[in-house]
Amino acid sequence: MGITWVLVYPTPEGKTHNQALEDLGKQLLAMGFEKDQPYTVECETYFPVFNLPGPPKIFHVILDSDRPASCFLVPDKDPLGLSIVAERSFMGFLGKLSKAYSAKKSTNVEVKGTSYLFHDFTVRPGVLTIMGSVRGIVLETELRSCPVLITAVELMKEFVNTILPTPIDAPPPFLSSRIAAGAIPVSHLDTVLQYFDMFKSVRNSMIPK
Amino acid sequence: MGDTTRNQLSAILDNLQEIENSLSRQNISLVDYRTAIQNAREEGVTVEDSANGLRRILENLDTDLRDIEKKTADTPSMISSLGLASFLCNVPSIGAMSGAAVESVNKSLYEELISTYSSTERSREYSAAAHNALAQYPFRRGTKPNLRPKRAESTEESRRNLERYIRGFSAMLPTLTFFFYDQPAMGTILEVIVDRIFRVVILLRGSHIEGVNVRGSEEQHNLGLKELRPIDLWTPSGLEVFRQLTRNAQAAMLHFQSPFLPESSLKNYLQWLNSLATLFSTPCRRCGKYLDNGLPPTFRDYKILQAYHEGCRILSFTPS
Numbered sequence: 001m002g003i004t005w006v007l008v009y010p011t012p013e014g015k016t017h018n019q020a021l022e023d024l025g026k027q028l029l030a031m032g033f034e035k036d037q038p039y040t041v042e043c044e045t046y047f048p049v050f051n052l053p054g055p056p057k058i059f060h061v062i063l064d065s066d067r068p069a070s071c072f073l074v075p076d077k078d079p080l081g082l083s084i085v086a087e088r089s090f091m092g093f094l095g096k097l098s099k100a101y102s103a104k105k106s107t108n109v110e111v112k113g114t115s116y117l118f119h120d121f122t123v124r125p126g127v128l129t130i131m132g133s134v135r136g137i138v139l140e141t142e143l144r145s146c147p148v149l150i151t152a153v154e155l156m157k158e159f160v161n162t163i164l165p166t167p168i169d170a171p172p173p174f175l176s177s178r179i180a181a182g183a184i185p186v187s188h189l190d191t192v193l194q195y196f197d198m199f200k201s202v203r204n205s206m207i208p209k
Numbered sequence: 210m211g212d213t214t215r216n217q218l219s220a221i222l223d224n225l226q227e228i229e230n231s232l233s234r235q236n237i238s239l240v241d242y243r244t245a246i247q248n249a250r251e252e253g254v255t256v257e258d259s260a261n262g263l264r265r266i267l268e269n270l271d272t273d274l275r276d277i278e279k280k281t282a283d284t285p286s287m288i289s290s291l292g293l294a295s296f297l298c299n300v301p302s303i304g305a306m307s308g309a310a311v312e313s314v315n316k317s318l319y320e321e322l323i324s325t326y327s328s329t330e331r332s333r334e335y336s337a338a339a340h341n342a343l344a345q346y347p348f349r350r351g352t353k354p355n356l357r358p359k360r361a362e363s364t365e366e367s368r369r370n371l372e373r374y375i376r377g378f379s380a381m382l383p384t385l386t387f388f389f390y391d392q393p394a395m396g397t398i399l400e401v402i403v404d405r406i407f408r409v410v411i412l413l414r415g416s417h418i419e420g421v422n423v424r425g426s427e428e429q430h431n432l433g434l435k436e437l438r439p440i441d442l443w444t445p446s447g448l449e450v451f452r453q454l455t456r457n458a459q460a461a462m463l464h465f466q467s468p469f470l471p472e473s474s475l476k477n478y479l480q481w482l483n484s485l486a487t488l489f490s491t492p493c494r495r496c497g498k499y500l501d502n503g504l505p506p507t508f509r510d511y512k513i514l515q516a517y518h519e520g521c522r523i524l525s526f527t528p529s
C-alpha cells in the first residue's frame with residue numbers, strides 16, 4: 001500500500017466526460033503506461049428510518065473493487081476520526097439493520113474506469129456518476145513503493161503534472177491535514193476518505209442546481 | 210655354482226684391497242692429492258719424482274681396475290640383476306643347503322621380499338604424487354600456529370559485539386532503525402528500516418557484509434521469533450525502485466568493503482544507507498527532477514552522498 005492522491009481531472013472545453021476519459025487513456029498508453037484492469041468505487045449513503053430527536057446520524061459505505069475483501073464505513077460527521085474498515089461480509093449485517101437504516105439509491109455515487117500501471121505507479125482514471133448522470137473525471141494516483149505521505153509531496157506533484165492538462169501546485173485539499181499530521185504511514189482509508197471528500201463536494205455543488 | 214660365484218667375488222675384493230694398500234703405502238688418497246704433494250715436498254722429494262711415483266701407482270691402479278673389470282664381466286650377470294623377480298626366484302640356494310624344502314623356503318622369502326619392495330615402491334610413488342598435489346595449495350599459516358587456538362566466537366557473541374558497535378554511532382544515523390537477529394547457519398542478520406520507507410536486510414559474518422537486499426516497507430523478511438512464515442531474505446522486491454536500489458546497495462557494499470577494517474567499512478556503508486532516507490524527497494543533483502522514467506534518484510555518490518537518477522549517474526560519473 002503506497003500513498004495515493006485523488007484528484008479531479010478537468011474535462012477540456014467542448015468534450016464530454018467520456019470522450020475526455022477515452023483521450024486520457026490513449027495519452028497514458030502513449031506515455032508508456034500499461035493497461036491493467038477495470039475498477040469501480042461505489043458509495044452508498046444510509047439514513048435512519050425513524051426521525052429521532054437531534055441531527056440525523058447518516059453514514060456512508062464505500063466499496064472499492066480493488067479491495068474486494070473490505071468495506072469502509074464513513075460517518076457523515078468526523079470521517080477522519082470515526083471511520084471503520086470492516087470485512088466485506090459486514091454488508092450482510094447492514095441488511096439486517098434495514099428496519100433502522102436504509103440506503104437511498106438516489107444518493108449513490110460511482111467512479112468507474114480502468115487502471116494503468118507505470119513502473120511503481122498505479123493510475124486509476126474513471127468517470128464519476130451520481131444518480132446515473134456523469135459529473136466528471138476522477139484521477140487516482142498511487143505510488144506503491146512509498147508508504148509515507150509527507151515524504152513524496154513534490155515527487156507526486158511532478159508526476160501528476162505530467163498527466164494533468166493544467167498543472168496543480170498543491171496536494172489534494174483533504175491530504176493537507178494528513179500531511180500536516182506528520183510522517184504517518186498511509187492506509188487504504190486515506191484513499192477512501194479522499195474519494196469521500198470529493199463525493200461530498202460534488203454533491204454539495206449539485207444542491208444549488 | 211654358488212661357491213664359484215663367491216670365490217670370484219672374494220678375488221675381486223682382494224684386488225680392491227691391494228689397490229687400497231698400494232695407495233695408502235704411497236700416502237696418497239685420491240680425494241686429497243694436494244696433501245700428498247705437500248707431504249712429498251716436506252720429505253725432500255722433488256715434484257717430478259713424486260709425479261712419476263704417482264703415475265706409476267695410477268698405472269698399477271689402471272691394471273688392477275682392468276683386472277677387476279674383467280673378473281666382473283666373467284661372473285654371471287646375476288649380480289647386476291638382483292632386482293629381477295624371476296631371476297631371484299630362480300637363483301639357487303646359497304651355501305651348502307640343498308633340497309626341495311630349503312628351495313621352497315627361499316622362494317617364499319624372495320616372493321615376500323618382492324611384494325614388500327613393490328608396496329614400498331608404490332607408497333613412495335603415491336607420496337610423491339600427494340606431495341605435488343599438496344604443494345599447489347599452500348596450507349602453511351602466515352604466523353606460527355597457536356597451539357591453543359582462540360575459541361571461535363559464537364554467532365550470539367559476534368551479534369552482541371556488533372550490536373554494541375552499531376548502537377555506538379546510531380545517533381549519527383537518525384533515519385535508520387536496527388533489528389538484530391542470530392541465524393547460526395547464516396551469521397548475523399541486520400535488518401535496517403530506513404525512515405519507514407523501505408527495509409534493508411544485511412547478512413553479516415563477523416563485521417563483514419556478505420549480502421544485502423532491499424525491499425518495500427510491507428515486504429517482510431519474516432525474521433521475528435513469532436513469525437510463522439519461513440524466513441525470506443533474498444526474494445527480490447515486487448517494486449522496481451527497490452530492485453534498482455538493491456543493485457546500487459550491492460555495488461556500494463563492494464565499494465565500501467575493506468578487509469582490514471570491516472567495522473569502519475560497515476559504518477560507512479550504513480551512512481550511505483542513511484542518505485537514502487530522502488529517496489522520494491530529493492531531486493536529482495544533475496537534472497533537478499524527482500522522477501526519471503518513473504523512478505526517483507536511487508543512487509548516492511560515495512563521497513558526499515548526493516542523489517542521482519540511474520541514467521544521470523552514468524552521465525555524471527563516466528570517466529572522460
Ligand SMILES: [Zn+2]
Nearest residue numbers: 493496518521
Ligand atoms: Zn536526474
